[in-house]
Amino acid sequence: MSTALTLYNSLTREKETFTPLVEGHVGMYVCGPTVYNPAHLGNCRTFVSFDVMYRYLMARGYKVRYVRNITDVGHLTDDGEDRMSRGARLEQLEPMEVAQKFSNQFHDMLRMLNALPPSIEPRATGHIIEQIDMVREIIANGYAYEVDGSVYFDVAAYNSANDDRYGELSGRKIDELLAESRELKSQGDKRSPSDFAIWMKARDGHILRWDSPWGEGFPGWHLECSAMSTKYLGTEFDIHGGGNDLKFPHHENEIAQNVGACHHGGARYWLHTNMLLMNGRKMSKSDGNTISPEELFSGDSPHVSEGYSPMVVRFFMLQSHYRSTMDLSDEALQAAKKGYTRLLEAWNLLQGLEAKGGAQNGTVGKELTEGLAAAYAEMDDDFNTPRALARVFELVTRINALQGGQLSLEEVSAETLAAFKEGLGRLLFDVLGLKDEAASGGAEQEALDKAMQIILDLRQQARADKNWALSDQLRDALNEAGITVKDGKEGASWSI
Template identity: 85%
Template sequence: MPSSELRLYNSLSREKEVFEPLVEGHVGMYVCGPTVYNPVHLGNCRTFVSFDVIYRYLLAKGYKVRYVRNITDVGHLTDDGEDRMSRGARLEQLEPMEVAQKFANQFHDVMRTLNALPPSIEPRATGHIIEQIEMVREILNHGYAYEVNGSVYFDVETYNAANDDRYGELSGRRIDELLAESRELRAQGEKRSPSDFAIWMNASPEHILRWDSPWGAGFPGWHLECSAMSTKYLGAQFDIHGGGNDLKFPHHENEIAQNVGACGSAAGARYWLHTNMLLMNGRKMSKSDGNTISPEELFSGDSPHVSEGYSPMVVRFFMLQSHYRSTMDLSDEALQAAKKGYARLLESWANLQALEAKGGAQNGTVGKELTEGLAAAYAEMDDDFNTPRALARVFELVTRINALQGGQLSLEEVGAEELVQFRDGLGTLLFSILGLEDEAGAAGAEREALDRVMQIVLDLRQQARADKDWGLSDRLRDALAGAGVTVKDGKEGASWSI
């Protein structure tokens, strides 16, 4: 595949940087996964599809990638201090781990449907309590935390004093702003400062999820799990940490503090990547006002917000049309446009498969255009994984492919080896990197049968034209047009499309 220097936007430095992994040829990437107390949100799907493309592209560039994406099944509290898993268990009338398994299964089903590759490692917070307790010990030993009544809190002011006011570097918030904005969770009024946060919480007698610790029975803070698991599987310092924009503060800000507090000033991720939010009909998704849709409703069409169900690949293609750092606005009109665009892309891909170079000169005019256009698409991916601009380059190539198929451009201007390399490179980009699937190819038997029938019809029409039976020829053409089939006559014969 064409190769150039990969640059990515680092949320920490707020600028694009050349990507240089810690270990040549290897990448460690951690992405915050779902909290499995309810069904996965479509906005989360957008984030995980974005990082799936990033993962795929790093693999395609030849890196050996360890992709860690966690499952949060403890410690993520509601505004009134209740564990989200415990609340989910109460509402579902199930054990907390039943809730976790139910919604983890649903999450995995949706991601498979969207053709997202599984991560290398998918650790659960409840499976790493020992590591989290040990990290709390290290933070205490370094003087960045204190214990009160069985709970342990991270001391933000002490951390800032020892680390050049580092707290807030990711989110861009100053400590005085954070103090003014801080809200108190229930049972956390014992903190020395409102900016401090819990890394281990004392469990009340009725709390379901609880573990023994040196500070008494309790459970880890939500932020702690990602620090402990990223460190365990990727080391004290690693390459990439990703997640949604909404996690910058407090979750990711607190992760940075915990990693430094436990492992030293150079600990944690070197590059931070954040996806932007998914809107619907120009507004934030909200259950309270009905402006929401689930992945399943989007696929089935069982929602007042869509006119029909959309295939998972149309949905994925729609997501790829926005850069991961840009907001994305979901609407029925946008999905209709994506459906048409994706059909056009697959039609062009089928046309490309049918092309055979006819001894054309290597580096002919059209061959060079195809090669350079494909290189430009890959260059867009090297520019912070810019999928919409890469697709725009691809659709420029679609025009040329269709012109070759229709005879408007000559195959004599494309060398046989050039055509093979172009086909392989485009296929890698569309299917291995962008993660699309040839849905027409998936229904191969039906397509082949339709192709055979259409070939019979086109042969009959061609025979009518040869016999100068223009009436029959026109009737066949008009009947096909009435059925939504367009017949194109070219130098290489007639072709059809829906």
């Protein structure tokens, strides 16, 4: 790949050429879900975006350590209740049952959307020791104070020692941040509204609690990401990502904690995805302007005219740049379905094309090579998937013209066509993470047909041997699996 990779760094508010700390290696941390309720489409949009980044970095030859956490403690509601404890109360389960239930659901959803698993997926509750150690370091460096078993980060002390650094990511002044800081009911004893808890005293009835030098309590939500990112990626690493809604206070506080404990701000490049709208408005349960991933796939919602396959949904997501808002509507999904079908049809046509140009390229061969290079160059421009797809659809037009004879295959060398097929397939399936669901279903159906034929042959042999018990046993077992066997003059047949 000939062009340099550039990223929009939220910290500097500029596009920068990406230069990893260690040549050939990338450390990337992405804030994962708080697993107290089902994953929503906004989550899916964020993690599909970072999945594409992960895939593209690997396609460029980097060895990537991708860390994405699971938050299962410390994320508080406005009334000061831990979200996991609240989930456990509402579900009438133990907190770790809630965490496992919704972690499984989250993983299932991302598998359906063909997102690769991260290299490491640490849980906050599995890193309590590291978080306590980080609190100790922050206190020792003069950036935190303890009050009645809770420990708070001292933003004023941090700013005094670091040239008013707090607010550098969100771009807001400290007075604005003071006005926007949430005042949680359980944190009324901190010195300033801008200070935030890094360790909280466990009140009576609080389920999740651990021993610490400050008494029984639990870590703050912001602390876990600082502790786990530095544990697995070091005090300085390459990329930190998450949704735009995490920029303040979560990511702002992470930087402060990292500097407070390690004298480094953690990541060098901060990447943020934008929000998901529906029908031009913010999703909201209160006014009914919402849809779950399951409803989107099944079509069981008044907002869609039919169910859309996970790959159509992924393709739809790729049509917006990760830093842009994405507006979900039935009309947009219908257009995405048509576009995705057209793309796969062209891909399948391409597989049947054979070069006739010998060793020499004409104009068409050069256009294919240059068009594919242009698509990859768009990915180098801050992972610009919509513009990369636009380049791909220019190539789709040429593929259809080659198939229809409007363009001549005599102008494409065998070497160029083979390289084009390989490069386009790598972009569509390895980088963008799409897959041909029809082809996948066909392969599965073929495998099922072969397996059923083996079973029917065994049953036929049992009948020939007058082993009626085995014959009936096979038929009954298939019936229990939802497969009906019918015996006829031409032999047995099956249906689901």
